[in-house]
Amino acid sequence: MDIPSLTAFLTVAESNSFSLAAEKLHLTQPAVSKRIATLESQLDTQLFDRIGRQINLNEAGRILLPKARQMLELMKDSRQQINNLKTQVKGPLAMATSHHIGLRRLPGILREYSRRYPEVKLDIRFVDSEVAYDMLSRGEIELGIVTLSPDNPDRFQSHRVWHDPLIFMAAKDHPLAGLKKVSTQQLSEHQAILPSSNTFTYQLVRKLFEEEGLSLQTAMSSNYLETIRMLAAIGLAWTILPASMLDDDLVALKTQCHTPSRNLGYITHRERTLSNAASAFLDLLNQQAD
Incomplete structure (x- = not known):
């Protein structure tokens, strides 16, 4: 099973649509369909029920879904560890924060971070704090700067800043x-x-x-x-x-x-390696701790 086929499978499963998955992956719909067909051929089974224009995961697809997520996250983490062998602070940094924190706590930190590390491409998602936990769980972001949950789930590390x-x-x-x-x-x-x-x-x-x-x-x-x-x-x-x-x-x-x-602070996932870009951002955040 190759990474492009697993990525296509996961995107189609989350979108319930080949056309929407194609848009998200910046591919044509036939290219997405081909990757799914390749994966189904490798597994010798269909993964989706196709009824008219509706598609849904069948039993085999539902079994594969969490495994596909794990395999892609493992590959992403392995790539991150290898990249961290380099000392440069550069590349993408995806984070989520609430509107309140983004407006009232982060402007100065973001300004200083961008000044120090101009080669980092920031991807900031403004969402509810509760949504940030879900995004971190799915591997969509590296860190969240949020209202900390009173009952922090075991898979997350949290640190109070304010x-x-x-x-x-x-x-x-x-x-x-x-x-x-x-x-x-x-x-x-x-x-x-x-x-x-x-x-x-x-x-x-x-x-x-x-x-x-x-x-x-x-x-x-x-x-x-x-x-x-x-x-x-x-x-x-x-x-x-x-x-x-x-x-x-x-x-x-x-x-x-x-x-x-x-308490306001940041959350990370215990099982994921932080990029140099994320680690540098957390260093700045920790200097703000009250």
Whole structure:
């Protein structure tokens, strides 16, 4: 089984389409079909059920899928180790980060990194922190600069760079803004604007309310913290945001409950060798640790 055929197989399986796979691989559709046919000939079995224009993995294809991923990742890691024998910091560096970290924490680091290592081709994906974990698991990125998961999976290494305290906030004319102390019960009686329910931040807040047997009234959600901030600032609901986002148009609510906090940092995969480019970037990040 050759690498091009396995790559074509994996791309078709993930796309459920020969034409989409061809676009992603920058090949013609007949070229992709030929690579799949070659692989099926080598294995002496079909890997996809083709019904009209629909294609789906059959049982043989589902068995091969995780093995194909492992083989391609092993080849990628072997190539990386060989490349690391060289001392140059150059080549591609794929990373993922959240919009909040990218806007508020990384500009200076990226500027300095690009100045020091102009031959590195940065590929930065702006995604939710939770998505970055999935991308790292699939080998799509080398590292993620994210909100760290409270329960770090064993296959990942995580390192805290910044402590990111959170603050309950509301507009100055919000009913809660004038109270000397705000209880969790009072928070639960008013609508909130929070990140979506699958985010680490939402899970921290939900846990706080569940511990007191209270429910959250969520008016709406957004994973863009700047959007949440704007909606809270015009008085639609209270929210919880990093302390660094508090400004004159919002007030900090003096809550009686414990305010959750989160850690920001980077994640890497334990079983993958970092490129020189990634290692150099982490060296700069570690210098920023608080």
